[in-house]
Amino acid sequence: MTRTPLGFRAAAPAALVLAVAAGVTIHAQQQRPPQPPERMVARTPTPAKPGEVGVLPVQGNIYLLNLGDVNIVAQVGDDGILLVDSGPADWSERIAQTLRDRFGNRPLRYIINTHMHPDHVGGNAPLARFGRPGGGDAGGGGGGGGNQGARIIAHENTLNRMSGTTEGETEQPQEMLPTSTFFTEKKEIYFNGEPIEILFQPAGHTDGDVMVFFRGSDVIAAGDLFSTASYPILDEKRGGTIQGYLDALNRILDITVPRFNQQGGTMVIPGHGRLSNESDVDDYRNWMTIVRDRVQEMVKKGMTIPQVKAAHPTLDYDGVFAHPQWTKDQFLDAVYRNLSGAAAPSRTTSN
Numbered sequence: 001m002t003r004t005p006l007g008f009r010a011a012a013p014a015a016l017v018l019a020v021a022a023g024v025t026i027h028a029q030q031q032r033p034p035q036p037p038e039r040m041v042a043r044t045p046t047p048a049k050p051g052e053v054g055v056l057p058v059q060g061n062i063y064l065l066n067l068g069d070v071n072i073v074a075q076v077g078d079d080g081i082l083l084v085d086s087g088p089a090d091w092s093e094r095i096a097q098t099l100r101d102r103f104g105n106r107p108l109r110y111i112i113n114t115h116m117h118p119d120h121v122g123g124n125a126p127l128a129r130f131g132r133p134g135g136g137d138a139g140g141g142g143g144g145g146g147n148q149g150a151r152i153i154a155h156e157n158t159l160n161r162m163s164g165t166t167e168g169e170t171e172q173p174q175e176m177l178p179t180s181t182f183f184t185e186k187k188e189i190y191f192n193g194e195p196i197e198i199l200f201q202p203a204g205h206t207d208g209d210v211m212v213f214f215r216g217s218d219v220i221a222a223g224d225l226f227s228t229a230s231y232p233i234l235d236e237k238r239g240g241t242i243q244g245y246l247d248a249l250n251r252i253l254d255i256t257v258p259r260f261n262q263q264g265g266t267m268v269i270p271g272h273g274r275l276s277n278e279s280d281v282d283d284y285r286n287w288m289t290i291v292r293d294r295v296q297e298m299v300k301k302g303m304t305i306p307q308v309k310a311a312h313p314t315l316d317y318d319g320v321f322a323h324p325q326w327t328k329d330q331f332l333d334a335v336y337r338n339l340s341g342a343a344a345p346s347r348t349t350s351n
Contacts, residue, residue: 068091203247242335
């Protein structure tokens with residue numbers, strides 16, 4: 001008769017127990033819901049004091065600079081600093097000081113204007129001077145063009161409006177004007193070790209809007225083509241349309257890639273409001289489409305604008321997006337005129 005070694009007989013039950021325990025552990029791991037990646041953890045930076053520039057590291061080389069109710073964006077690296085928009089003119093000194101304090105003597109090389117409204121381009125001249133070799137002074141004299149300071153990039157339509165070439169516009173001072181323009185669908189530059197796409201989006205907020213995609217950092221600076229703080233502002237006299245705005249949101253969604261459960265991944269910085277991701281843009285696009293379709297049906301039925309307002313097509317969203325400077329009635333006026341083909345009023349928004 002073959003005898004089993006005593007050591008093997010003693011070890012067998014123990015091995016069986018270990019195998020069962022391992023199986024239970026593996027099963028438990030399979031049943032346990034996946035944990036969100038660290039990148040998804042909500043960032044709660046200390047808010048800036050009123051009147052101070054808030055700085056929020058986003059990801060990669062990108063920082064969100066909050067100027068009260070306006071956001072601009074900084075990309076920072078060994079090559080220097082690139083800004084998306086320059087903010088209101090009265091914030092220029094504070095922006096320049098924040099850049100010095102936070103990033104040392106890195107020169108400001110580029111300013112990209114997302115559109116021509118003064119709350120986004122007001123600091124062009126003083127901040128372009130800050131971009132001179134050695135740091136410059138945001139409050140000093142001199143112009144921002146040529147090799148004297150930061151290059152200011154914008155779409156050709158934005159330059160035409162800021163220079164007064166477009167009928168009905170007032171010419172801005174020469175030192176505020178973009179020094180490098182393009183008229184194609186996009187412009188590409190390479191700065192601070194990453195490719196950057198400047199994407200033209202016609203007939204959205206205005207007829208000269210661009211969004212900026214930082215491909216290495218995986219961040220989109222959307223300008224006023226996206227806002228979490230109000231209803232979409234359609235500058236009708238400058239070519240803004242609701243369909244163009246929706247097209248811009250869809251283009252953002254074509255670029256963004258979420259990391260976990262439709263969250264995280266590509267980050268989107270709005271011109272006004274909080275840091276967002278694909279899910280936020282998707283929600284904004286969806287409700288905006290609902291309102292567009294509601295008003296479109298009312299227009300087809302021949303309803304007047306007072307009748308449309310009385311029907312409250314935005315009621316579901318007024319508590320979130322109604323804003324004192326851009327009310328639900330102003331938004332509905334613009335959408336109705338756009339969808340019905342009615343002429344826009346002569347007054348335009350400055351946002």
